[in-house]
Amino acid sequence: MGETRVLTSEKQPEVGAALEKALGMTAADVVFEVRESGMKGRGGAGFPVGIKWNLAGAASGADKMVICNADEGEPGTFKDRLLLEKYPHRILEGMAIAGYAIGSARGIIYLRAEYRYLVPSIMKAREELLEKKLLGRSILGGGFDFDIEMRFGAGAYVCGEETSLIESLEGKRGEPRNKPPFPVNSGYLGRPTIVNNVETFVNVPLIILNGSRWYRELGVGDDAGTKLFSVSGDVKHPGVYELPMGSTIGELLEIAGAEDVQGVQVGGASGTTITPDELDRRLSFGDLPPGGSVIVFDSSRDMMAVLNNFMEFFVHESCGQCTPCREGNLRLLDATRSVRSGEITGMEELKEFFVLADIMKIGSKCGLGQTSPNCFVDIMTKFARLSGGKGGI
Amino acid sequence: MPNISVTINGVTRSVREGITILEACQIAGVDIPTLCYHPDLSLAGNCRMCLVDVEGWRTLAVACVTPVTPNMKIRTHSKKVRHARRTVLKLLLASHNSNCPECERNKNCELQELAEKHNITINEFQTSPKPVSFEEASPGIMRDNSRCIMCTRCVRTCEELQSVAVIKSVGRSHRVKISTFLDRGLNEVPCTQCGQCINRCPTGALFETSEIRQVWEAIEDPEKFVVVQTAPAVRVGISEALGFSTARSTGKMVAAIRGLGVERVLDTDFTADLTIIEEGYELIDRLKRALVDGDETAVLPMTTSCSPGWIKFIEHKYPDLLPNVSSCKSPQQMFGALAKTYLAAKEGVDPANMVCVSIMPCTAKKYEKERPEMRSSGFKDVDYVLTTRELASMIQEAGIDFKELPEEKYDRWMGESTGAAVIFGVTGGVMEAALRTAYEVMTGQEVPFDGLNITPVRGMEGIREAALTFPDKMLNGYEFLAGKTLNVAVAHGLSNAERLMDKVRAGEVDYHFIEIMACTGGCLGGGGQPIPTNPEVRKKRAEAIYDEDAALHFRKSHANPEVQLLYAEFLKEPLGHKSHELLHTTYTPRN
Numbered sequence: 002m003g004e005t006r007v008l009t010s011e012k013q014p015e016v017g018a019a020l021e022k023a024l025g026m027t028a029a030d031v032v033f034e035v036r037e038s039g040m041k042g043r044g045g046a047g048f049p050v051g052i053k054w055n056l057a058g059a060a061s062g063a064d065k066m067v068i069c070n071a072d073e074g075e076p077g078t079f080k081d082r083l084l085l086e087k088y089p090h091r092i093l094e095g096m097a098i099a100g101y102a103i104g105s106a107r108g109i110i111y112l113r114a115e116y117r118y119l120v121p122s123i124m125k126a127r128e129e130l131l132e133k134k135l136l137g138r139s140i141l142g143g144g145f146d147f148d149i150e151m152r153f154g155a156g157a158y159v160c161g162e163e164t165s166l167i168e169s170l171e172g173k174r175g176e177p178r179n180k181p182p183f184p185v186n187s188g189y190l191g192r193p194t195i196v197n198n199v200e201t202f203v204n205v206p207l208i209i210l211n212g213s214r215w216y217r218e219l220g221v222g223d224d225a226g227t228k229l230f231s232v233s234g235d236v237k238h239p240g241v242y243e244l245p246m247g248s249t250i251g252e253l254l255e256i257a258g259a260e261d262v263q264g265v266q267v268g269g270a271s272g273t274t275i276t277p278d279e280l281d282r283r284l285s286f287g288d289l290p291p292g293g294s295v296i297v298f299d300s301s302r303d304m305m306a307v308l309n310n311f312m313e314f315f316v317h318e319s320c321g322q323c324t325p326c327r328e329g330n331l332r333l334l335d336a337t338r339s340v341r342s343g344e345i346t347g348m349e350e351l352k353e354f355f356v357l358a359d360i361m362k363i364g365s366k367c368g369l370g371q372t373s374p375n376c377f378v379d380i381m382t383k384f385a386r387l388s389g390g391k392g393g394i
Numbered sequence: 395m396p397n398i399s400v401t402i403n404g405v406t407r408s409v410r411e412g413i414t415i416l417e418a419c420q421i422a423g424v425d426i427p428t429l430c431y432h433p434d435l436s437l438a439g440n441c442r443m444c445l446v447d448v449e450g451w452r453t454l455a456v457a458c459v460t461p462v463t464p465n466m467k468i469r470t471h472s473k474k475v476r477h478a479r480r481t482v483l484k485l486l487l488a489s490h491n492s493n494c495p496e497c498e499r500n501k502n503c504e505l506q507e508l509a510e511k512h513n514i515t516i517n518e519f520q521t522s523p524k525p526v527s528f529e530e531a532s533p534g535i536m537r538d539n540s541r542c543i544m545c546t547r548c549v550r551t552c553e554e555l556q557s558v559a560v561i562k563s564v565g566r567s568h569r570v571k572i573s574t575f576l577d578r579g580l581n582e583v584p585c586t587q588c589g590q591c592i593n594r595c596p597t598g599a600l601f602e603t604s605e606i607r608q609v610w611e612a613i614e615d616p617e618k619f620v621v622v623q624t625a626p627a628v629r630v631g632i633s634e635a636l637g638f639s640t641a642r643s644t645g646k647m648v649a650a651i652r653g654l655g656v657e658r659v660l661d662t663d664f665t666a667d668l669t670i671i672e673e674g675y676e677l678i679d680r681l682k683r684a685l686v687d688g689d690e691t692a693v694l695p696m697t698t699s700c701s702p703g704w705i706k707f708i709e710h711k712y713p714d715l716l717p718n719v720s721s722c723k724s725p726q727q728m729f730g731a732l733a734k735t736y737l738a739a740k741e742g743v744d745p746a747n748m749v750c751v752s753i754m755p756c757t758a759k760k761y762e763k764e765r766p767e768m769r770s771s772g773f774k775d776v777d778y779v780l781t782t783r784e785l786a787s788m789i790q791e792a793g794i795d796f797k798e799l800p801e802e803k804y805d806r807w808m809g810e811s812t813g814a815a816v817i818f819g820v821t822g823g824v825m826e827a828a829l830r831t832a833y834e835v836m837t838g839q840e841v842p843f844d845g846l847n848i849t850p851v852r853g854m855e856g857i858r859e860a861a862l863t864f865p866d867k868m869l870n871g872y873e874f875l876a877g878k879t880l881n882v883a884v885a886h887g888l889s890n891a892e893r894l895m896d897k898v899r900a901g902e903v904d905y906h907f908i909e910i911m912a913c914t915g916g917c918l919g920g921g922g923q924p925i926p927t928n929p930e931v932r933k934k935r936a937e938a939i940y941d942e943d944a945a946l947h948f949r950k951s952h953a954n955p956e957v958q959l960l961y962a963e964f965l966k967e968p969l970g971h972k973s974h975e976l977l978h979t980t981y982t983p984r985n
Contacts, residue, residue: 157566174563179439179459321544321563321570323440328485331568332519353518360481363453363474364442371453 006243007219007227008084008203016090017135019206023098024143031102032058035205037213039225044070044161044198045268045292046368053195056185058103060193065105067096068170068189068196071112072154072161075269076314077294080229080241081199085112085119088203089126093149095202097136098209100147103195108149111166114156123151158318162367163196164188165320176322177367200229200293221247224285228293232257234266235299250289251280254297261299264384269294270311271372274304274379304384305341308376312337315373325361326370332357333377340385348389351381398464403471415457415468416444424470427479427508429486429596430545431458433928434914436554441545442482443508447472454478483509488519489568490597491526491540498783499598502925505543506597524571532580533764534587534603534757534921539571542599548572548591555914556888558707560585572599584710584984586888588703588912589757589781589921602757602922605778606788612749612778613655619743620656620751623729623808624648626663627755627819627917628782630938634924635786636796640934642942645801650789651753652802658741661804662752663811665728666818666827668960669700670951672977673722674832675968677907678872686874693717695883695898695905698824700724702762703912703921705981707888712895713983718908721978725818726752726759727768730775731976732808736964740807745773752779755819755920758912767979781922810956813846813943820939821886821916822851822858825909829862829882830950836872837865846949851882852940854915854932856890859883859905882907887914 023031036051057065069092073081084092096108110123127149130136138146157175159165164178167189188194204226208216217225224247233239237258244253250265259265262277267289275282275289284291298307312334319326336354339345358374365371381387397408402422409418414437419426430441437459445454449467454474462468469475487509494500526540546563549572553559560583564573574583592600612618629644651659676696683692699705699720708715723731729752734745752759756779762768763776780788789796804810814830817823826848833841841848841862850860863879883905885894891910897903913919915932918939948954965972 176563179437179456181461316567319567321565321567324442324482324485324544327544327568327570328489329481331522332485332488335520356477357481357485357519359474360478364445364478364482366439366442366456 005219005227005245007207008200008229009087009241009243013088013091014206014210016094016130017133019209020094020097020135021141023101023209024141024145028058028102028104031098031209034213035102035208038208038216039213040201040204040208040216041225041286042198043200043204043228043293045075045290047286047290050197050201053185053197054099054102056183057193057195060186062186062191062193064107064190064192065103066189066192066194067099067103067105067108068166068194069096069108069110069199069202070161070163070166070196071110071116071199072166073113073116073199074158074161075271075292075294076311077231077233077266077269077296078292079231080293082116082119083241084199084203084229085116085123089123090130091206092199092202093126093130093136095205096149097140097147098205099195099197099202101145103193106146106148108147109170109189110149110151111160111170112151112153114154117153120151157320159320159367159369162369165367166196167194176320177369179366219245221245221283221285223247223287224283228284228291230284230291230295231293232295232297234297235259235261235302236297244284246291247283247285249281249283250275250295253284253295254280257297259297262297263300263302264298264304264307266294266296266298266307266376268292270314271369271375274376274383276383304380305337308380309334309337309341311376315369319369319373323366323370325365326373329357329361329365329370330373333374337377340381340387346388348387351387398462400462400465401467403469409462411464412461415446415448415455415460415462415466418462419446419457419468419470426457426470427511428458429504429508429543430547432547432550432594434555434594435547435550438546438550441543443479445475445478445482446470447475480512480514483512483514484517484519486543487514487517488521489524490543491523491538497541497598498601499595499925503598504596529579532585532587532603534760535580535585535589535592536601536603537572537580538599538601541597542572543597544570544572545596546572547594547596548600551590551594554889555590556586556588556912557892558584558586558588558888561591584706586703586706586912587758587761588888590913592757592921593919593923593925593927602781602784603760604784605760605780606784609751609778609780609788612751617747618749619658619741619747620749621658621660621733621737622651622656622751622753623660623662623665623726623733624651624753625726625755625819625917626666626816626823626939627920627923627935628753628785629942630819630918630935631755631782631923632786633796634931635783636789638797640931640938642938644942645803646796646799648804649799649802650794650796651785653794653799654788654792656751658805660729660733660808661811661815662725662729663815663818664808664954664956665725665732666815667812667951667954667957668728668977669722669725670814670824670827670831671957671961671968672973673698673720674828674835676720676722677828677832678836679969681906682874695908696720697908697910700818700824701910701912701917702756702758704888704891704910706758706761706984707891707912708895709982709984711892712899713985715895715899716981716983718898719981721980723768723977723979724762726754726779727762727775727979728977729808730763730768731770732960734771734773734775735976736960737807745771749777750775752776753782753785754779755782755917755923757781757921759922770976782924783922786924807956810954811946811948812951812954813946813949814951815954816942816946817939819917820936821911822853822884822909823916823939825851825882825884825907827951828907831952833862833864834950835952836868836875838869839865845944851884851909854929854936856887857883857885857894880907881905882909884909886911886916888912
């Protein structure tokens with residue numbers, strides 16, 4: 002896989018080279034380069050990064066903010082941890098480039114509470130960049146100032162959602178905001194704010210150094226760049242893999258050594274559950290949205306137990322603000338338990354729950370409630386072996 | 395903002411850019427069900443009841459928070475929308491304590507109404523209502539989380555309208571609940587007991603601490619002499635609480651209360667007039683001491699003291715400004731103290747057997763009567779406080795046909811009212827009443843406003859200012875104010891009170907007298923008034939109050955003949971020895 006490993010390649014570009022190059026460009030050109038690269042947000046939602054930066058750059062308002070979402074909380078995801086451990090300089094450099102691009106002097110890393118042990122190494126990287134004048138006042142002797150501080154989550158899954166993360170940063174209860182306004186216009190403390198994933202920032206220096214065209218061509222077809230996947234479960238070699246975006250799930254599983262596959266959870270608990278018949282589906286925002294987590298279940302696993310586990314997770318992690326997510330996850334868990342206990346045997350009896358799942362997807366306030374029913378629908382329709390047809394609106 | 399074109403259910407119309415889908419639908423006469431939305435509050439968008447279909451959107455749009463955009467195509471009754479509404483209702487009902495007959499809000503519940511309207515008869519979801527959790531300790535407000543639907547209207551009321559912010563969402567997921575700091579009782583946190591949260595609760599999760607049972611027992615006890623007083627705002631609220639439209643119904647209300655079997659029906663208006671005399675003289679005394687004698691203990695501006703929610707608020711938040719508060723008790727407590735002394739003697743009743751019941755638009759009054767200072771008659775001055783809603787419930791229980799009742803009059807000695815007292819029920823009313831009296835006492839002339847209507851202090855602006863310049867010729871003893879201007883301010887809702895008192899504390903304003911009412915709109919919008927409350931409802935009640943003022947024979951507190959008799963026979967003079975003993979009080983810093 003040598004040539005496809007760029008983020009995790011042994012040969013890393015010199016720290017500061019990308020920032021120096023970016024500072025030699027106009028901010029608009031930096032945004033343009035990132036936009037042309039076609040990179041979509043690596044957190045899972047897949048919003049085009051360049052467009053986000055462009056909106057934030059154009060937004061009126063002082064004290065714009067660059068926030069790195071390091072609240073890696075999707076079950077089965079651990080690729081950001083690897084990046085934070087191994088490439089803290091490149092993350093900080095990517096944030097600084099983003100700051101230059103949108104006109105911000107201040108960045109915050111919102112770190113998952115469980116990753117607190119990484120603080121010394123990240124702070125050390127910051128110190129080194131400060132020494133090299135790659136952070137701080139008048140970076141590389143020019144007129145651009147940028148510094149970064151760290152804040153910590155408190156263990157709430159919902160704070161990975163960008164507006165909840167911002168609420169949490171402001172010292173409030175971690176709950177999603179109504180949109181609009183979007184953070185690019187009114188984010189942290191009402192300032193124009195971009196929130197990007199760790200992996201997104203790691204990509205930025207490479208795009209600046211190698212150009213948008215290079216980045217685009219790393220992916221398969223319309224998909225740009227490479228992607229990190231955290232593979233766990235019933236595979237021989239669990240770990241983090243870097244593949245071109247648009248690779249098939251089958252290719253990934255072959256590398257990771259999956260021999261007996263009953264089901265695969267792609268994109269974490271909130272992602273898609275697929276069967277062995279679907280292994281040629283592509284890891285792409287157009288097909289299987291790849292948040293990064295891939296969990297493999299072999300034939301010894303009870304998929305209904307898997308579903309039960311996921312639904313318990315969502316029932317625990319819903320922030321409780323909006324009705325569909327707060328109450329809906331609880332009812333989907335009820336239904337899961339009823340199927341497991343044999344109280345419900347046919348699709349007909351689940352009809353109302355599929356309607357509920359549909360309403361949660363289109364009626365919840367944030368991505369949590371909009372995606373939590375995915376596993377319910379997938380596992381019930383593909384694995385539960387219930388009598389009768391398909392439910393839903 | 396320019397107008398834009400939007401299409402609602404196939405009908406294209408022009409609306410102002412920047413308004414929400416909900417507002418556009420309201421203008422178009424299209425009904426959108428809501429629960430967490432309230433016109434007095436910020437937008438939460440959390441109940442998801444108002445979801446509508448917008449062409450080209452992946453998700454449904456939340457009508458209450460989503461602004462309309464040019465050429466937006468909105469559908470309010472698509473298949474998706476119908477399912478969404480029914481699903482949201484079923485979800486809420488599944489975890490709701492649906493024991494409706496036992497609920498204070500039965501038949502006046504937004505959840506019940508929507509469930510009925512959307513024909514929710516079968517709920518496929520397993521029901522698991524939250525456990526009943528009555529909070530018993532708080533004197534004015536009770537909570538039962540089993541009826542709560544987490545709309546957070548109470549939270550926003552407490553924070554935005556009242557700057558009190560003692561209740562918040564606590565916990566996650568279905569375990570989330572509205573709670574206080576460390577889950578303490580409302581009596582153990584700086585809650586003002588104003589009850590504004592009750593008025594904005596869509597269900598019965600918040601309600602007053604009821605004293606109906608105790609009042610029935612007193613009425614049914616032949617040993618007891620039950621004396622009822624009715625606050626100014628109750629007479630314009632009671633008809634609403636009984637299911638009729640807003641109307642002045644003083645006479646019918648008196649008849650209904652008498653019909654319950656109480657011994658005397660008297661008027662808090664009587665002591666409202668008395669408050670004006672005592673507070674007016676206190677203001678004049680402070681002005682004289684401050685302006686003529688240079689007495690530093692004479693603190694200005696003086697603020698009113700009749701709103702117990704305001705008193706609790708200032709005790710918590712501005713204990714350093716307590717010397718600014720008038721020492722006058724509220725009309726309710728003046729009434730209680732006089733009922734068990736002056737009235738008991740007049741009626742030849744042993745005050746130990748007298749039960750003093752107030753009908754109040756207020757829940758903080760339930761708290762106020764429990765204050766240890768409020769026993770100057772030698773007994774608990776006021777025994778029980780019923781809200782307007784509780785009175786309505788007793789009238790219904792007694793089977794009294796309110797509509798058909800004749801107009802009756804209050805009993806004597808403490809039943810006479812003036813228009814000045816009636817307007818205590820609306821924000822600015824105490825100020826207006828005080829100015830009507832103070833000006834005349836000091837100048838010998840009526841206030842220079844057409845028909846005694848001091849319009850600059852009227853209205854619903856959160857904070858209002860006015861100035862009144864005295865003539866060059868003053869009556870004997872008041873020459874020091876000749877040609878001087880009296881600066882006054884009025885605030886209603888505790889957030890406005892906070893804004894005003896911050897300025898007072900910072901020395902940025904030069905007022906002499908300030909009226910503050912804890913509740914939006916004044917007592918007519920009080921926490922004990924009929925539900926719902928909103929700007930439209932409050933406007934109607936205010937109109938009814940001003941109509942009542944205009945219709946009364948006496949319009950100035952000092953013209954109240956029974957108050958005059960009280961001074962002649964009992965109190966002797968304003969701020970005299972008896973007044974200090976019975977009508978004035980002290981405050982407690984609670985910082």
